[in-house]
Amino acid sequence: MPQAPAHRPLTIGELSERSGVSPSALHFYERNGLIQAERTAGNQRRYRRDTLRRIAFIKTSQRVGLPLKDIRDALDSLPDGRTPTKRDWTRLSRRWRQELDDRIAALEHLRNDLDGCIGCGCLSLKSCALQNPADELGASGPGARRWGLPK
Amino acid sequence: MPQAPAHRPLTIGELSERSGVSPSALHFYERNGLIQAERTAGNQRRYRRDTLRRIAFIKTSQRVGLPLKDIRDALDSLPDGRTPTKRDWTRLSRRWRQELDDRIAALEHLRNDLDGCIGCGCLSLKSCALQNPADELGASGPGARRWGLPK
DNA sequence: GTTTGACCTCAACATTAGTTGAGGTCTTAG
DNA sequence: CTAAGACCTCAACTAATGTTGAGGTCAAAC
Numbered sequence: 001m002p003q004a005p006a007h008r009p010l011t012i013g014e015l016s017e018r019s020g021v022s023p024s025a026l027h028f029y030e031r032n033g034l035i036q037a038e039r040t041a042g043n044q045r046r047y048r049r050d051t052l053r054r055i056a057f058i059k060t061s062q063r064v065g066l067p068l069k070d071i072r073d074a075l076d077s078l079p080d081g082r083t084p085t086k087r088d089w090t091r092l093s094r095r096w097r098q099e100l101d102d103r104i105a106a107l108e109h110l111r112n113d114l115d116g117c118i119g120c121g122c123l124s125l126k127s128c129a130l131q132n133p134a135d136e137l138g139a140s141g142p143g144a145r146r147w148g149l150p151k
Numbered sequence: 152m153p154q155a156p157a158h159r160p161l162t163i164g165e166l167s168e169r170s171g172v173s174p175s176a177l178h179f180y181e182r183n184g185l186i187q188a189e190r191t192a193g194n195q196r197r198y199r200r201d202t203l204r205r206i207a208f209i210k211t212s213q214r215v216g217l218p219l220k221d222i223r224d225a226l227d228s229l230p231d232g233r234t235p236t237k238r239d240w241t242r243l244s245r246r247w248r249q250e251l252d253d254r255i256a257a258l259e260h261l262r263n264d265l266d267g268c269i270g271c272g273c274l275s276l277k278s279c280a281l282q283n284p285a286d287e288l289g290a291s292g293p294g295a296r297r298w299g300l301p302k
Numbered sequence: 303g304t305t306t307g308a309c310c311t312c313a314a315c316a317t318t319a320g321t322t323g324a325g326g327t328c329t330t331a332g
Numbered sequence: 333c334t335a336a337g338a339c340c341t342c343a344a345c346t347a348a349t350g351t352t353g354a355g356g357t358c359a360a361a362c
Contacts, residue, residue: 060265063261064261064265093265096265097262097265097266100258100261100262100265101262103258104255104258104259104262107251107254107255107258108255110214110215110251111248111251111252111255114211114215114244114247114248114251115248
């Protein structure tokens, strides 16, 4: 395998190796509008190098806990030049940062409740704080839960 | 609907209303060995009242972020008397507490990285801390991710 | 110029956590 | 006793995030 001459577009195999994202996942991202590729005459994908940054953004956002749908929306919200620039990244990361703060706060709250409950053994649906967060009835539609956390 | 006379076993509708878990989810939990029910002569479910505690335990564990599989294992690990007692709850909740701590720590770490990156706009797969947690290659099998977090 | 490894598409499957609906039965208030 | 409402089972579907495989094509090294 020859080293890519720095400015040649990347094949899917190269992109996969450099990003740590499997080819099938790259296909998947493309189907879902998260990344794009040019095609060779023979219909093979060729990725611009900034796709690596785009994927970096996607992966980081996933680590923050966001679903691909939200990540795509964020990417789509970019002025029009696609792949996040420094400026975009700053703006978006502040949003992610807020998400993170919220998640951490929720977990800490849960931890406090848990501490209050350890040893008491109550676990009463009526009175236990752990049991009564804010979710009156567990009605929130089908599908896998986002984080297993209360909104 | 008559008030349940305090010691009569619960119908699925009653259990659902009191626990905030839908009947279909209760069926689902039963299929997956998380709860059980007696049956009437006419094959309808009747739940012992301590099933409420059991469900409380399940819901709380889910809020901590555990998959049902783990929750079932925990319940199965109970001496033999099923539904968690005060003692069991203390023991298990310490475990959950550890999970929570780990999760919070992971998120805080991510937040630090994020803070370090805001404004830098690097997002380089090679050098950015955010991009290189510990997951060499993203090989961790199929299915929905647990928390979207690095282990 | 051929062959081998990388790539293509499309469909089906995996996993978690349930929901929805069809078709039929119980229970209980009146 | 009967009708309404609660309950039963079973199969199929949802949603997110991909993976796997079959069947066929490209590209590049020799």
